[in-house]
Amino acid sequence: MTADELRSKHFATLCVHGAGEPDKETGALNPPIYQSSTFAMHTAQEGAELFSGEREGYVYTRIGNPTTAALEKEMAFLEKGEKALALASGMAAATTAVLAVASAGDSVVASNCLYGGTHKLFKDLLPRLNIEVIEVDATDPKNIKKAMKPNTKLVYLESPANPTLSLNDIEACSAIAKKHGALTLVDNTFATPYYQCPLELGADIVLHSATKYISGHGDTIAGILIGSAEFINHARGEIMRDLGGCISPFNSWLLLRGLKTLPVRVEKHSFNGMRVAKYLSFHPKIKTVWYPGLHTHPQHELAKKQMSGFGGIVAFEVKGGRKAGEKLINNVKLMTIAVSLGDVDTLIQMPSSMTHSTYSAEELKEVGIPEGLVRISVGIEHYHDILEDLSQALTKI
Ligand code: LCS
Numbered sequence: 001m002t003a004d005e006l007r008s009k010h011f012a013t014l015c016v017h018g019a020g021e022p023d024k025e026t027g028a029l030n031p032p033i034y035q036s037s038t039f040a041m042h043t044a045q046e047g048a049e050l051f052s053g054e055r056e057g058y059v060y061t062r063i064g065n066p067t068t069a070a071l072e073k074e075m076a077f078l079e080k081g082e083k084a085l086a087l088a089s090g091m092a093a094a095t096t097a098v099l100a101v102a103s104a105g106d107s108v109v110a111s112n113c114l115y116g117g118t119h120k121l122f123k124d125l126l127p128r129l130n131i132e133v134i135e136v137d138a139t140d141p142k143n144i145k146k147a148m149k150p151n152t153k154l155v156y157l158e159s160p161a162n163p164t165l166s167l168n169d170i171e172a173c174s175a176i177a178k179k180h181g182a183l184t185l186v187d188n189t190f191a192t193p194y195y196q197c198p199l200e201l202g203a204d205i206v207l208h209s210a211t212k213y214i215s216g217h218g219d220t221i222a223g224i225l226i227g228s229a230e231f232i233n234h235a236r237g238e239i240m241r242d243l244g245g246c247i248s249p250f251n252s253w254l255l256l257r258g259l260k261t262l263p264v265r266v267e268k269h270s271f272n273g274m275r276v277a278k279y280l281s282f283h284p285k286i287k288t289v290w291y292p293g294l295h296t297h298p299q300h301e302l303a304k305k306q307m308s309g310f311g312g313i314v315a316f317e318v319k320g321g322r323k324a325g326e327k328l329i330n331n332v333k334l335m336t337i338a339v340s341l342g343d344v345d346t347l348i349q350m351p352s353s354m355t356h357s358t359y360s361a362e363e364l365k366e367v368g369i370p371e372g373l374v375r376i377s378v379g380i381e382h383y384h385d386i387l388e389d390l391s392q393a394l395t396k397i
Helices: 003-007 011-017 044-052 066-078 090-101 116-128 141-147 170-179 229-243 249-260 262-281 300-306 321-330 361-367 383-395
Strands: 083-087 107-111 132-136 152-158 183-187 205-209 223-227 286-290 313-318 347-349 373-377
Touching: 003 011, 011 066, 011 249, 011 262, 066 083, 066 223, 066 249, 083 090, 083 229, 090 116, 090 152, 090 183, 090 205, 090 223, 090 229, 107 116, 116 132, 116 152, 132 141, 141 170, 152 170, 170 183, 223 229, 249 262, 262 286, 262 313, 262 383, 313 321, 321 373, 321 383
Parallel strands: 107 132, 107 152, 152 183, 183 205
Antiparallel strands: 083 223, 205 223, 286 313, 313 373, 347 373
């Protein structure tokens, strides 16, 4: 099937067939793992042409690899972008994307509710490179508009955001950025391309911590950027090539395997997520639940507008705050106390002291992340067993 024929197929079909046809030589149904750091050239002239860009091909796995290329092709299909670039981690994707767009003396306007590692990058490393990052409450696009400066090159969003599940209006924020000549990046890790397509909403770059739902099995660290051919070529050739944050061929292959079941897994995560959110919202020991699929979520209407499903991450606060939340976490039996998310296993953690410990107490308050917020990445176990585990742990408080 040609690329154009494939593009017209449904998402689930692209997940199974998007990496390409069976291997031409051997008939292998799945793409081979090209576990090779370097690629033989026939002549010195061919080498020169490959390096100058006159000829397409593989020279060195830091710059490109056939297994990784199959993954990149499939992710570009799924996110409806021209090209994709796979990297060693979500953080490698974030550093590569920002440095592809901004230089010393430029600024980035970002949401203030981000994965703790991204917030640390914005607070510590980028200012050392003289790139200013202005973090604002991006649940209101007006705050983005107010923060834009003549030197702003990038608007950096995360929707739904880690860990509060707050949303950014991708269409409105992208329109503001465009007006100011800046690009918009959306971290689409929580929603996955199955439930949200930022490029169709006007964004320019999509980022994934592919460690999460793209892999789905908790066995890989990886990141992916998707965007225009111009952006991806620049990010690959000028930034990733220098920073060196390339993915290994084996990890690309694991992601290709994960992608085949993405819709099946994400539907189940979402089904279970809704059940956990509803259960908690009616429980007398729970103070607040954050889940975009609940009509009590302050941006539920926006969630329905820009997402086609609500995902598997649920955040909540137990009455009694941090101490009570820790007691709940210490008493789970089926769930695992662990960071990361999007795995088939249900994971539970406390962001203020774990994933978001890079936020100061004042920053947590400002962003609206309670110290006692508990985050569950709801897995694909039977939801009765997940609810039973929550129920027995809650009786211990
Ligand atoms: N973006 C989001 C939304 C994330 O949740 C993470 C990691 C990253 C980017 C960075 O990706 P990585 O380099 O880890 O592949 N989130 C984590 C979390 O919530 N727990 O552990 C890692």
